[in-house]
Amino acid sequence: MKPIVGVTMGDPAGVGPEIIAKALIDKGILELCRPVVFGSCAVMEEAFRICGLNVDINVLDEESFAYKNGAVNILDIDNVDIESLNRGKVSGDCGKAAYQYVEKAVELAIDGRIKAIATAPVNKESLRAANVPFIGHTEMLEKLTGVTNPLTMFQVDSLRIFFLTRHVSLRKACDLVTEMKLYEMIKRSFAALKRLGVKDPVIAVAALNPHGGEHGLFGDEEENEIRPAIKRAADEGYNVVGPFPADSVFHFAATGKYDAVVSLYHDQGHIAAKMMNFEKTVSITNNLPFLRTSVDHGTAFDIAGTGIASEISMIEAIRLAGVYSRFFI
Structure with a gap:
């Protein structure tokens, strides 16, 4: 039986409904999984109209959850007034609605009724306007699942990237490159890959400094922190190598x-992934009770309602949810 993947609609005023509408007619997705949209049926119907798509919609009852093949299946969370919806604008109502889609999807995922969640983008300002106490999906998922410090992995085609540090300044990120922090990240990354079905993974660690520091000529972090962390993990049986200069290791x-690279700071890994293929880059959250994937772009308010937003990242997010959920236990 194909796994059920919950697809949260994201901010109703953004491009989420439109990219979901276009993604759900992709035959490759339907061969891998059974997607169910968590969102407003009225907004999704309008999104199909905007995108010029004529589809059969099946509104699911939460109790029976009777999936209909050949249709777009929606769990209707009727929390948006379609007549007053102002696309492309920050709205507290839309921020609240976006959170409620995630909340319901997490509830059903924890109950085991869906296998994975693929999320369309939310808007930080709309969440704030709704007094939702989270700035994004990661923070929501932490609260809703009780998991602290979820592990993010980027994937674009065959390239997988983990991040030692993320949303901190570059100056602070350098200070956070410590032997213990990197050692723990290497172990967590191996566990995540194995949970995703990667057998006997090999992980490379990116260097922090140009040319890997040239043995202290361009900085001493490699010698004092990074190599000791790699050696410690390798001595314990982890197949980890490096540090390798960041200008080559991702290639x-x-x-x-x-099988994956540990990036030491936000832009080091983001640039590598997005230069490889901006639209196909997908974010995967690994150490939750369920698998979660996400597009790696925002709500694109400037083009919301036009039907021109690319669905490629949404297709990839749902596709990887379908692929990896077979291994996710």
């Missing part, structure tokens, strides 16, 4: 030499 991982 070699993308060509299959390594």
Whole structure:
């Protein structure tokens, strides 16, 4: 039986409904999983109209959850007034609605009724206007699942990237590159890959400084913090190598030499993924009770309601949810 993937609609005023509408007619997705939209049926119907798509919609009853093949299946969370919806604008009502979609999807995922969640984008300002006490999906998922410090992995084609540090300044990120922090990240990354079905993974660690520091010539973080962390993990049986200069390690991982790369700071990994394929980059949250994937872009308020937003990242997010959920236990 194909896994059921919950697709949260995101902010109703953004491009989420439109990219979901276009993604759900992709035959490749339907061969891998059974997607169910968590959102407003009225907004989704309007999104199909905007995108010029004529589809059969099946509104699911939460109790029976009777999926209909050949239709777009929606769990209707009727929390949006379609007549007053102002696309492309910050709205507390839309921020609240977006949170409620995630909340319901998490509830059903924890109950085991859906196998994974693929999320369309939310808007931080709309969440704030709704007094939702979270700035994004990661913070919501932490609260709703009780999991602290969820592990994010980017994937674009065959390239997988973990992040030692993320939303901090570059100056602070350098200070956070410590032997213990990196050692723990290496172990967590291995566990995440195995949970995703990667057998005997090989992980490379990116260097922090140009040319890997040139043995202290361009900085001492590699010698004092990074190499000791790698050696400690390797001595314990983890197949981890590096540090390798960041200008080459992502290329070699993308060509299959390594199963993943540990990036030491936000832009180091983001630039590598998005230069490889901006639209196909997907964010995967690993250490939750269920699998979660997400598009790696925002609500694009400037083009909301036009039907021109690309659905490629949404297709990839749902596709990877379908692929990996087979292994996710």
